[in-house]
Amino acid sequence: MKKIFLYGLVVTLFLSILQFNLSTALGAKINYKKIFENECEKCHGKDGKGTKRGKKLGVPNFNDGEWQDSVTDEQMINSITNGKKKMPAQKHKLSPEEIKAVVKFVRILAPKKRR
Ligand code: HEC
The missing domain is CATH 1.10.760.10 (Cytochrome c-like domain)
Incomplete structure (x- = not known):
């Protein structure tokens, strides 16, 4: 049970880092x-x-x-x-x-x- 929780935490962290990078990459596109x-x-x-x-x-x-x-x-x-x-x-x-x-x-x- 504890393992699943930890795994979920890692995935959530990974996804939020991914999202952050995506949004800064898009934000850098200057018009x-x-x-x-x-x-x-x-x-x-x-x-x-x-x-x-x-x-x-x-x-x-x-x-x-x-x-x-x-x-x-x-x-x-x-x-x-x-x-x-x-x-x-x-x-x-x-x-x-x-x-x-x-x-x-x-x-x-x-x-x-x-x-
Ligand atoms: C209020 C009017 C005005 C605005 C607004 C303005 N400029 Fe200028 N710009 C000038 C004038 C006047 C010159 C000529 C300066 C000189 O050499 O006497 C000039 C010169 C320049 C030069 C040549 C600089 C050089 O080194 O010879 C560039 C490049 C330039 N402007 C880009 C821009 C850009 C990009 C913007 C918007 C972000 C902008 N200007 C907004 C009036 C303006």
């Missing part, structure tokens, strides 16, 4: 598109070219391949985290993981390389 829509689109525009308001502040055109080549991911992470001139810092709004994810999205807005 960069949504972040961009909520936090960046008002200045940078849906397509990354910049809105009226953004252009007034001096946003770069994310569709410009030369601009894309001129910045590194690290530089973007730094600018988004700490801000750059008129670009507001995002470190109080977004986690480092979310900032990394949104940099990926900025790269997606780059033109396809034509060769």
Whole structure:
């Protein structure tokens, strides 16, 4: 009787660990598109070219391949985290993981390389 109880306890523990890992794995899936829509689109525009308001502040055109080549991911992470001139810092709004994810999205807005 005691053995069955112990066995049950082990199984329950195992299942709860499994569930915990699953939920953290799913939680880690960051929706960069949504972040961009909520936090960046008002200045940078849906397509990354910049809105009226953004252009007034001096946003770069994310569709410009030369601009894309001129910045590194690290530089973007730094600018988004700490801000750059008129670009507001995002470190109080977004986690480092979310900032990394949104940099990926900025790269997606780059033109396809034509060769
Ligand atoms: C209030 C308007 C505004 C918002 C909101 C905003 N930006 Fe910007 N962003 C700017 C401006 C202005 C610049 C140009 C800064 C400069 O170089 O003078 C800029 C520059 C950038 C750059 C280039 C940085 C570099 O190193 O040259 C990146 C990347 C960027 N923004 C990403 C984002 C992302 C991602 C978000 C959302 C999380 C965001 N921005 C939200 C205004 C904004």
